[in-house]
Amino acid sequence: MARPATIPEGGEAPLPRTKRSAGRILLVTLSVVMTSVVAFGLAGMYLAAQGQSTLAHAIRPAASPLPPVQVNTSPWWTLQPGTRDWTDLSIRAQEVPMQADTAGGRSVPSGVATVYLDAGEARLDGDELVVSDGTVRVELGAQAIGTPLGLCSAFLSAFDDGSLAGAPEQRARLAGRLLAPEAAGDGGAAANAGSCVDASAAFAMDLRAGGGAASAVITEQDTSAAGRRLSENVPGDETDATTHWPGATPATGDELRFDAASMPLGLPPERIEARAHSLWLETEFDELRFSPRELAGGLTYSPHPQRG
Numbered sequence: 001m002a003r004p005a006t007i008p009e010g011g012e013a014p015l016p017r018t019k020r021s022a023g024r025i026l027l028v029t030l031s032v033v034m035t036s037v038v039a040f041g042l043a044g045m046y047l048a049a050q051g052q053s054t055l056a057h058a059i060r061p062a063a064s065p066l067p068p069v070q071v072n073t074s075p076w077w078t079l080q081p082g083t084r085d086w087t088d089l090s091i092r093a094q095e096v097p098m099q100a101d102t103a104g105g106r107s108v109p110s111g112v113a114t115v116y117l118d119a120g121e122a123r124l125d126g127d128e129l130v131v132s133d134g135t136v137r138v139e140l141g142a143q144a145i146g147t148p149l150g151l152c153s154a155f156l157s158a159f160d161d162g163s164l165a166g167a168p169e170q171r172a173r174l175a176g177r178l179l180a181p182e183a184a185g186d187g188g189a190a191a192n193a194g195s196c197v198d199a200s201a202a203f204a205m206d207l208r209a210g211g212g213a214a215s216a217v218i219t220e221q222d223t224s225a226a227g228r229r230l231s232e233n234v235p236g237d238e239t240d241a242t243t244h245w246p247g248a249t250p251a252t253g254d255e256l257r258f259d260a261a262s263m264p265l266g267l268p269p270e271r272i273e274a275r276a277h278s279l280w281l282e283t284e285f286d287e288l289r290f291s292p293r294e295l296a297g298g299l300t301y302s303p304h305p306q307r308g
């Protein structure tokens with residue numbers, strides 16, 4: 001006859017063997033499930049990274065001397081190798097070439113831009129990228145827009161003190177040293193800040209958008225502390241001591257005009273803003289289909305003198 005289990009004084013009765021076994025099985029099952037979830041997640045992240053790399057190389061080949069394109073996504077959770085479908089796609093392409101169309105139809109290098117594309121959904125369809133519900137932005141630094149105005153070592157700032165808080169603005173100040181007279185025939189000299197003279201100029205600019213284009217319009221030469229040293233003593237025409245500036249001297253009413261050629265994929269800009277030390281062009285789209293390499297192709301804009 002089986003002896004009844006004894007209960008230690010002040011203790012609890014031990015669990016029956018069947019219940020202990022069930023608890024072990026449950027723990028093992030949970031461990032297997034958690035391990036599978038982690039393994040599935042890691043595999044999905046690895047395969048998604050392969051797909052991101054494929055897209056980045058399709059935009060700018062790995063052999064390019066330019067910086068690699070940055071691609072970030074939230075993948076559809078699938079174990080398909082090199083998945084080609086994403087949500088929340090974000091692309092950043094640096095050092096996209098910029099050039100300015102000057103008088104006589106001549107284009108001169110003016111610097112580089114950074115191109116951003118954000119899309120709610122995206123997929124690679126053969127050799128084409130299909131994106132929907134997103135935004136394309138172009139960030140222009142000071143030198144990219146200072147070159148056709150005859151400035152090198154240019155510096156751009158949002159005009160108002162409120163820019164210190166990072167708020168976008170519709171005015172900007174562009175300042176820089178002047179391109180030397182001997183380089184006046186070579187617009188590319190300013191692109192690398194070469195051949196500057198010891199004189200400076202600065203402009204206040206209004207930023208405007210509408211009708212499929214955006215403009216940075218010179219409103220006045222800036223005589224604040226940032227632009228007090230203007231161009232009186234620039235070497236040039238010794239007969240009347242006037243400034244020898246590459247091309248015509250920029251004046252009030254002149255503008256830099258940005259249209260569809262200034263945006264990736266031929267999208268006309270809908271907005272232009274100054275943020276900190278850059279100009280930003282921006283447009284939105286519902287759906288686009290294009291060869292990924294077009295995203296980092298060259299961009300063009302035009303200086304437009306307004307005086308007769």
